[in-house]
Amino acid sequence: MSISTVIVLAVIVVAVISAIGVYNGLVAMRQRVNQAFADIDVQLRQRHDLIPNLVETVKGYAAHERGTLDEVVKARNAAMAAQGSAQQAAAENQLTGALRQLFALAESYPDLKASANFQQLQAELADLENKIAASRRFFNNAVQEYNTGIQRFPAALFASSLGFAPKSFFDLGEERAAVGEAPAVKF
Amino acid sequence: MAAYGLYSHIRSNRRRSIALLVGLFFLVYVLVYAGALAAAALSIDADLDTLMQIALADLIKAAPFATLGTALWIVIAYYFHQDMIDALTGGREIQRTDNPRLYNILENLCISRGIPMPKLKVMDADALNAFATGMNAKQYSITVTTGLLNRLNDAEIESVLGHELTHIRNGDVRMMVIAVIIAGVISFFAELVFRLWFYNGFGFRGSRSDERRGGAPASPSWSQSGSSSSPMCCRSLSAWRCRARVSSWPTPARWNSPKTPMP
Numbered sequence: 001m002s003i004s005t006v007i008v009l010a011v012i013v014v015a016v017i018s019a020i021g022v023y024n025g026l027v028a029m030r031q032r033v034n035q036a037f038a039d040i041d042v043q044l045r046q047r048h049d050l051i052p053n054l055v056e057t058v059k060g061y062a063a064h065e066r067g068t069l070d071e072v073v074k075a076r077n078a079a080m081a082a083q084g085s086a087q088q089a090a091a092e093n094q095l096t097g098a099l100r101q102l103f104a105l106a107e108s109y110p111d112l113k114a115s116a117n118f119q120q121l122q123a124e125l126a127d128l129e130n131k132i133a134a135s136r137r138f139f140n141n142a143v144q145e146y147n148t149g150i151q152r153f154p155a156a157l158f159a160s161s162l163g164f165a166p167k168s169f170f171d172l173g174e175e176r177a178a179v180g181e182a183p184a185v186k187f
Numbered sequence: 188m189a190a191y192g193l194y195s196h197i198r199s200n201r202r203r204s205i206a207l208l209v210g211l212f213f214l215v216y217v218l219v220y221a222g223a224l225a226a227a228a229l230s231i232d233a234d235l236d237t238l239m240q241i242a243l244a245d246l247i248k249a250a251p252f253a254t255l256g257t258a259l260w261i262v263i264a265y266y267f268h269q270d271m272i273d274a275l276t277g278g279r280e281i282q283r284t285d286n287p288r289l290y291n292i293l294e295n296l297c298i299s300r301g302i303p304m305p306k307l308k309v310m311d312a313d314a315l316n317a318f319a320t321g322m323n324a325k326q327y328s329i330t331v332t333t334g335l336l337n338r339l340n341d342a343e344i345e346s347v348l349g350h351e352l353t354h355i356r357n358g359d360v361r362m363m364v365i366a367v368i369i370a371g372v373i374s375f376f377a378e379l380v381f382r383l384w385f386y387n388g389f390g391f392r393g394s395r396s397d398e399r400r401g402g403a404p405a406s407p408s409w410s411q412s413g414s415s416s417s418p419m420c421c422r423s424l425s426a427w428r429c430r431a432r433v434s435s436w437p438t439p440a441r442w443n444s445p446k447t448p449m450p
Contacts, residue, residue, distance in 0.1 A: 036301070127291045134299035141301070 022155050026164050029146040033167055036139035037085075040170075043132045044079070044092055047125065051076045051099075054121045058102065061112035068105050072098045089170075099125065136170045143167045193357065200358035207365045208261070214369065215257045218376040220246045225380060257372070264368045269326050278308035278330040289336065292345050293329070296352055305329050305355055309336070319351040319360045327355050 055069055075098040079091040103122065106112050113119075147166050150159040223245035227238045272278070283290040290307060297304040305319070305327035312332040321327035329351045336344065354360050 032301075039298075123287070127287075127295070130291070130295045131298055134295040137299040138301045141299075 029149050033142045033146050036142040040135045043135050047128045048080050057118050062109050068102050072102050140169045143169050197358050200362045204362045204365055211369050215253050219249050219253050265322055272320050276310050278310040280306050280308050293348050296349050317347050317351055319354045322361050
């Protein structure tokens with residue numbers, strides 16, 4: 001075994017080991033993206049669970065606001081039934097809009113506003129909105145790390161051939177315009 | 188290459204923590220040597236070379252005890268420093284039901300970064316203060332004063348908690364605790380030498396007429412300058428490092444109101 005053979009073998013071994021390391025890193029990052037996406041769902045489901053309670057509480061004080069209440073219930077059912085991430089995102093945004101209208105409405109019912117049950121539900125839903133935003137932020141972070149990982153030098157050579165496609169950030173898309181509108185509150 | 192962002196800081200802090208721990212052992216050996224040199228100079232009349240040889244022999248004899256002592260010091264600090272801090276500050280841990288507003292703020296920050304939530308503690312004090320402590324994930328905790336909770340609104344508290352959380356995530360907290368352990372060890376030795384010096388009447392025996400036996404006056408200055416300048420260096424170094432780290436990050440602003448100006 002001449003010295004050059006040893007060197008060549010050593011180089012090959014090092015290359016293989018580092019390739020394995022890079023591949024495992026990519027797999028870990030992809031799984032983190034998947035997990036982050038599933039975690040957003042956890043918060044969304046929790047929000048769905050709170051809504052029936054909220055609707056019942058509001059009905060107790062503002063029974064003739066059927067229009068808004070029905071919209072909330074409809075939006076919630078649509079969000080629970082949505083399939084695929086684009087449909088889900090759209091349905092969840094609808095639900096957020098309906099809830100915002102409901103809370104704006106509750107401003108004109110002082111009894112409802114003073115009810116401890118309603119205040120607690122309002123606080124919990126507000127906190128859930130923050131949690132949804134936080135988990136989306138983490139999802140974006142995971143996507144950024146993954147996208148960077150598959151485009152960096154050694155990985156870029158073999159990432160696409162091994163099935164690592166870039167993923168997209170959480171984007172509100174066309175619904176952004178609708179979400180950006182303030183709810184129409186009529187006095 | 189200097190650290191330039193969060194992840195490179197995390198790596199650099201991890202390296203530095205290890206380097207500091209290793210350095211602590213060497214530091215103890217140096218200090219033991221300095222102490223042995225001073226003791227030799229006090230009791231023996233000889234030239235500097237002989238004194239240094241004697242001190243080296245003493246160091247080798249004392250090395251196992253010094254190593255054991257340092258290891259014990261580190262272990263005690265590692266397991267009990269959180270309790271020591273809590274006893275000193277009076278911090279008590281709170282759960283979600285005690286202060287849901289505060290708890291949720293911290294929880295949401297942790298969700299957004301995907302890190303486990305540290306313990307949240309509240310301390311009774313009027314001063315606006317918050318700090319992070321802990322050496323590993325099981326110990327991490329953030330303590331906030333009641334003064335701060337009463338004076339700041341939600342967005343401001345969120346910034347403060349985000350700042351402390353980043354200290355934890357950065358590995359700063361662990362490194363700072365190790366640095367404080369080192370400062371403690373140095374202060375301990377410095378006091379020891381100072382008392383030795385003091386009880387000898389601010390001077391040392393040693394004939395000045397004979398050149399060959401002039402080692403004694405020289406050796407205390409070696410050991411004294413080493414052990415007394417170190418605590419000050421150490422403390423100012425730790426403070427500078429913390430400040431430099433702190434001023435280089437933007438504080439996280441609320442993500443759903445990007446127009447809020449950063450405090």
